[in-house]
Amino acid sequence: MSLPQPCPTTPSPAEPLDLAAAAALEGVRGANPLVGAVISGPDGAVLAVGHHRGRGAPHAEADALTRWRAARAQDRALAAVDPAACTMHVTLEPCDHTGTTGPCSLAILDAGLGAVRYAVADATGAEGGGAARLARAGVRVTGPTGHAASAALTDRWRHVRDAGRPWVTAHLAQSLDGQAAAADGTSRWITGPASRAHAHEVRARVDAIVVGTGTVAADDPRLTARDAVGADLTVQPVPVIQGRRDLPAGAALADRADLIHVRSHDPHAVLATLAAHPGPWPHGGSRPGHLLIEGGPHVLGAWLAAGLVDEVFAYTAPLLLGPGLPAVAGLPVGTLAEGLRWAPDPSEGGPVRTLGDDVLFHLAPTAKD
Amino acid sequence: MSLPQPCPTTPSPAEPLDLAAAAALEGVRGANPLVGAVISGPDGAVLAVGHHRGRGAPHAEADALTRWRAARAQDRALAAVDPAACTMHVTLEPCDHTGTTGPCSLAILDAGLGAVRYAVADATGAEGGGAARLARAGVRVTGPTGHAASAALTDRWRHVRDAGRPWVTAHLAQSLDGQAAAADGTSRWITGPASRAHAHEVRARVDAIVVGTGTVAADDPRLTARDAVGADLTVQPVPVIQGRRDLPAGAALADRADLIHVRSHDPHAVLATLAAHPGPWPHGGSRPGHLLIEGGPHVLGAWLAAGLVDEVFAYTAPLLLGPGLPAVAGLPVGTLAEGLRWAPDPSEGGPVRTLGDDVLFHLAPTAKD
Structure with a gap:
């Protein structure tokens, strides 16, 4: 696939999950887990970074998608990048349920992203399942990849939930x-x-x-x-x-x-x-x-x-x-x-x-x- | 007087004593006061900044002079600036006595600086007197100018000394x-x-x-x-x-x-x-x-x-x-x-x-x- 080179907002990191985990730490602890997300382009350049800001606020994936759309609206080269050639990297498996916000699995499908990588599985029935739905819809899903910084974000939250x-x-x-x-x-x-x-x-x-x-x-x-x-x-x-x-x-x-x-x-x-x-x-x-x-x-x-x-x-x-x-x-x-x-x-x-x-x-x- | 323009190490501040007082705060409190010093050129550009690091270490004026000499040794334009056209700005009146280090008044005279501005008078007999000696030797001395940040550096030290x-x-x-x-x-x-x-x-x-x-x-x-x-x-x-x-x-x-x-x-x-x-x-x-x-x-x-x-x-x-x-x-x-x-x-x-x-x-x- 040959695409116009986007103007990267951030140089390509060795591991986008590092960036996602750092963004997640800007959030607040509580009922919801700390989660960060990065959208990368076909060349690995970081196109958007998002994180969850606490209960009632958009999930990290939705936050990253909002920033990605805003960047595309302002930058013609970014807008020309095929979403199917982009990857969502997220510290925790995308959710598949509707709470105060819609399911992240659907938001990712709506955006047309071609691939999802996640670090840590979300094991509960109600909240999990995002990876399976995404895979069924044809998204290339990789995970749980294991990533120490991502796991550390939710260790205590999962302990409490369990x-x-x-x-x-x-x-x-x-x-x-x-x-x-x-x-x-x-x-x-x-x-x-x-x-x-x-x-x-x-x-x-x-x-x-x-x-x-x-x-x-x-x-x-x-x-x-x-x-x-x-x-x-x-x-x-x-x-x-x-x-x-x-x-x-x-x-x-x-x-x-x-x-x-x-x-x-x-x-x-x-x-x-x-x-x-x-x-x-x-x-x-x-x-x-x-x-x-x-x-x-x-x-x-x-x-x-x-x-x-x-x-x-x-x-x-x-x-x-x-x-x-x-x-x-x-x-x-x-x-x-x-x-x-x-x-x-x-x-x-x-x-x-x-x-x-x-x-x-x-x-x-x-x-x- | 027409001189070659030195290459300023720092843009000219509105008040060199602000810079001197900020440098002073890098020092440690104790037997000696916190003191900072700035040497400015004929155009007001900052040529060197120094501060006192505590008992046994050089006084702020000596520290600034050491840095000024080092900068002159490395920079031809700086070396061409007539010392007599430079000003030493110091948060506390230069000392005139020999303790673990020599008198700052003599160090300033040795360096040939043409002017000294100080913020706060040093009232004790043993330590003070630097301004008077400098003035007698023909240095243009201004002070005490009064400068809140400089006074705050030594308020408690003077209280203890008194x-x-x-x-x-x-x-x-x-x-x-x-x-x-x-x-x-x-x-x-x-x-x-x-x-x-x-x-x-x-x-x-x-x-x-x-x-x-x-x-x-x-x-x-x-x-x-x-x-x-x-x-x-x-x-x-x-x-x-x-x-x-x-x-x-x-x-x-x-x-x-x-x-x-x-x-x-x-x-x-x-x-x-x-x-x-x-x-x-x-x-x-x-x-x-x-x-x-x-x-x-x-x-x-x-x-x-x-x-x-x-x-x-x-x-x-x-x-x-x-x-x-x-x-x-x-x-x-x-x-x-x-x-x-x-x-x-x-x-x-x-x-x-x-x-x-x-x-x-x-x-x-x-x-x-």
């Missing part, structure tokens, strides 16, 4: 010496506005926020996801209270019709209650896909000790408070070797970010699979 | 939850090798390291500054023990002839003892210029509470230890408003650095002058 539970994010807002409040309980505000803005972005991703009865009594939180000017967003997480005490009279959360109170200190009891809840959950679906554990210290400690935390956001302010209310309590650690060690999470802007004067640690469990 | 005490650095090595050891006292190692390497760089800068008797009993430290392969450096800080208890029999520090034991919990008593010590101190001089406070928690708390800490290095590992030995204890903080709030220190690589999996916070006191 366990049949939601992705769990823990939120710590603390002083440099690990305190979530001073000795008298004052805590507003330890962290600065940039940290709090990120925390609201995370609230907006989740189906439910879990806090303890002690936090309700001490802080009377609303637990709503708010925008930059403090207005409630349209989609709101469900507030979940964990603990045996009643809500104080007049608590802000008492008005919430969707409030769930689990009268237990055991995170597994919370998971069971939420799994039995009929839904629909705020972001759709009959099961919660993403929980945020905001505290207090014993609630965070219980989820951490149970090995049920999939990522930690620790907002740390350059402040020394001395002995107050620690951000985490009740960990079963007696000696250094028993400490809960975490790994830097490279997704979503890198493992360490400065937010105003604060530092945000984004942490992943150390390998336990 | 107080007649050494610069004090506090070292915290801790878990994410602020613990310096687990409940059973185990602490080796909470932080990783990159953090420990930086901590040894800091030890190498100081005249003395202060630890409490509890730290000696728990860790039996040697307190030596060691290189990347663990070998002791030639110049070693003096070990200082603070506290009333005797050293345990067989403690590693008991062999050190230079050991100073101050039988008090009061940092002012330590400062008084060190000020009365005849010296010479490891880096020269009859007074210690730089102290490092390494712990334990009550020693750090006492120095912090006394307002005697000029910078904090907090090495924080992504590890949760639960209640153990906090890195800092005994702070007189009962409520959030009493918390000791710190500011990011932009010098020496920026306020937040990743060192392996750890994060190094470099913190400055919030303004109290």
Whole structure:
């Protein structure tokens, strides 16, 4: 086949999946996996790169196709490249189901791409099957090719999905010496506005926020996801209270019709209650896909000790408070070797970010699979 | 005056002192001030930039002159520029005394520079006077011009010098939850090798390291500054023990002839003892210029509470230890408003650095002058 040479947007990489995996890391963790996609031309040049930005946003393949179409609309040489001579490289097998977005298998067929390479198989019935449908339609499908960086993107997500539970994010807002409040309980505000803005972005991703009865009594939180000017967003997480005490009279959360109170200190009891809840959950679906554990210290400690935390956001302010209310309590650690060690999470802007004067640690469990 | 146009190494900045101040921030804080210098040509083009790298290293002016001479040796157009038509811009008044390096006033005269502009006066008798000598020798001297970024470089250093005490650095090595050891006292190692390497760089800068008797009993430290392969450096800080208890029999520090034991919990008593010590101190001089406070928690708390800490290095590992030995204890903080709030220190690589999996916070006191 002889075609006009396109003007490559990026030089041809040794392995397009490397580029796709790097793009995937720009996404956010949660209910959906991190996925990246690259469309290459007949000569291997990269024509478009896409990634998934989280629940509700287009899948990586759709994002790459949108960019590819935009590039073709602006560049005559690109537009002349036969789609059938192009390849979609994707870190995870394209899906074949309709959720908040259409199936990627159909989107790839619609675009007329001739070949698909994917790194990691998507084994579940509902989500998988994209490769088979594509192959039946005559697309040259290669995969799973195996690609360490691609597999690493979804290791923890697949672990959580296989366990049949939601992705769990823990939120710590603390002083440099690990305190979530001073000795008298004052805590507003330890962290600065940039940290709090990120925390609201995370609230907006989740189906439910879990806090303890002690936090309700001490802080009377609303637990709503708010925008930059403090207005409630349209989609709101469900507030979940964990603990045996009643809500104080007049608590802000008492008005919430969707409030769930689990009268237990055991995170597994919370998971069971939420799994039995009929839904629909705020972001759709009959099961919660993403929980945020905001505290207090014993609630965070219980989820951490149970090995049920999939990522930690620790907002740390350059402040020394001395002995107050620690951000985490009740960990079963007696000696250094028993400490809960975490790994830097490279997704979503890198493992360490400065937010105003604060530092945000984004942490992943150390390998336990 | 008509001269051949030099080939500028950098375009002419609006304010050369901005460039000098930015260069100064690459230096390290301690006994000496952060200083930056820029040499500009007759057309304002920047010909050389220099900065001071810490005690024992050339002053900023000397560093800039070395780079200027090297550039002239390599570039005929630069070599043809009359030094008398060039200006030295420096963030702090050039010194006029001989310490570990010669007086900058003489170095500038030797180089034949025609003009000097400085931002901030150096008020002490011993160190100052450079401007006057330069003016007497016929150099066109302008200053102090006032320049906020230049003044900010030395605000804290001048405060410490005026107080007649050494610069004090506090070292915290801790878990994410602020613990310096687990409940059973185990602490080796909470932080990783990159953090420990930086901590040894800091030890190498100081005249003395202060630890409490509890730290000696728990860790039996040697307190030596060691290189990347663990070998002791030639110049070693003096070990200082603070506290009333005797050293345990067989403690590693008991062999050190230079050991100073101050039988008090009061940092002012330590400062008084060190000020009365005849010296010479490891880096020269009859007074210690730089102290490092390494712990334990009550020693750090006492120095912090006394307002005697000029910078904090907090090495924080992504590890949760639960209640153990906090890195800092005994702070007189009962409520959030009493918390000791710190500011990011932009010098020496920026306020937040990743060192392996750890994060190094470099913190400055919030303004109290």
